Amino acid sequence: MKLQRNGRTKALAIGAVALVSTLSLSACGSDNNSTSSSSTASGSAPAAAPAAIACAAKQAPMLGAGSTAQGTAIDVWKTTFGAACSGSTLNYNGVGSGAGVQQFNQGKVTFAGSDAALKPAEVDASKAVCPGGQGVDLPMVGGLVSIIFNVDGVKHLVLDGPTIAKIFDSQITKWNDPAIVALNPGATLPAADIQAFHRSDDSGTTQNLTAYLAKTSGGAWSYPAAKTWAGKGGQSAAQSAGVSAQVKSVKNSIGYAELSYAQSNNLDSASIATGASKPVDATAANAATTIGTAQVVGTGNDLALNLDYATKTEGAYPIVLVTYEIACDKGNKAETLDTLKSFLTYTISDAGQAAIGDKGYVPLPKTVASKVQALIPTLA
Known part of the structure; x- marks a missing residue:
């Protein structure tokens, strides 16, 4: 399925738009397991914005949950994306990777964030909520x-x-x-x-x-x-x-x-x-x-990476992580599919990765980002 675009691409100017915030993420994301906070694609206008974001022709609110490691990145992205595409809101609950994957496999969220790739049992469970497909790992946030x-x-x-x-x-x-x-x-x-x-x-x-x-x-x-x-x-x-x-x-x-x-x-x-x-x-x-040397070990549409924790390369910090966005390769809900693809297309873009570079994250190298960029349009 091709990525749908609206009739015109909405340009973003610095400080041009401010949306009303509900329960926005703090600077470090939500960190309460029992009463997890949530965030919508809203907040003050970003300090820097990409020249353009392609909004979905069919915009819709989305739910996400999972990794708190990517909480600040999501906060940055949802603000910029929500400012460009006012009909596309994101409510993301930082409940931890394990709980996020569980919610995804229960069909409660559009996508999950996880600091670890899906296990075989989790992939099998995802087939129940991804008719004709399964959950796949999309590297999105680099870190340490x-x-x-x-x-x-x-x-x-x-x-x-x-x-x-x-x-x-x-x-x-x-x-x-x-x-x-x-x-x-x-x-x-x-x-x-x-x-x-x-x-x-x-x-x-x-x-x-x-x-x-x-x-x-x-x-x-x-x-x-x-x-x-x-x-x-x-x-x-x-x-x-x-x-x-x-x-x-x-x-x-x-x-x-x-x-x-x-x-x-x-x-x-x-x-x-x-x-x-x-x-x-x-x-x-x-x-x-270290992340630049990672090899894809997932099969089919899955882009799970193998990280070399035992690296001895000069200047390579070994305790790295890549946070994945987990979505269905096929069988995504029709009402949110276009918005999901629009959002992920932005987050893996050069502009999206650059936007989180000063927040303690590691923009994904081209060797990894290009694979994700090629896969997102095929989500169905």
């Missing part, structure tokens, strides 16, 4: 998982896979443990207990971190990569915002969250010793180096 810390007297910290695994599995419990000291010569590490925080909810962020640990810890992380936390000890908090808030408020603590949360909370991120000539800082540019 920061190892955030709040250690008394320490502003720069170097860690590696085995050490991170042992910290989050309560095998290393003091900040002045010899393993941490060896990675940080010259640093004054306190003889304090480590307060480690992990996600309490099923999370694609957790899956990406544990995939890294499974590949790089030399067996110190004995659990499989999974959305559900399996490490021993530590304390839990709901969603990335909850983990970030705890690390910010608790001295001598450590946790993990997307770079956007580290930045918005003014939290320090550990550099990672990967086997390259020097530790790699948690920056978007360094994450892009």
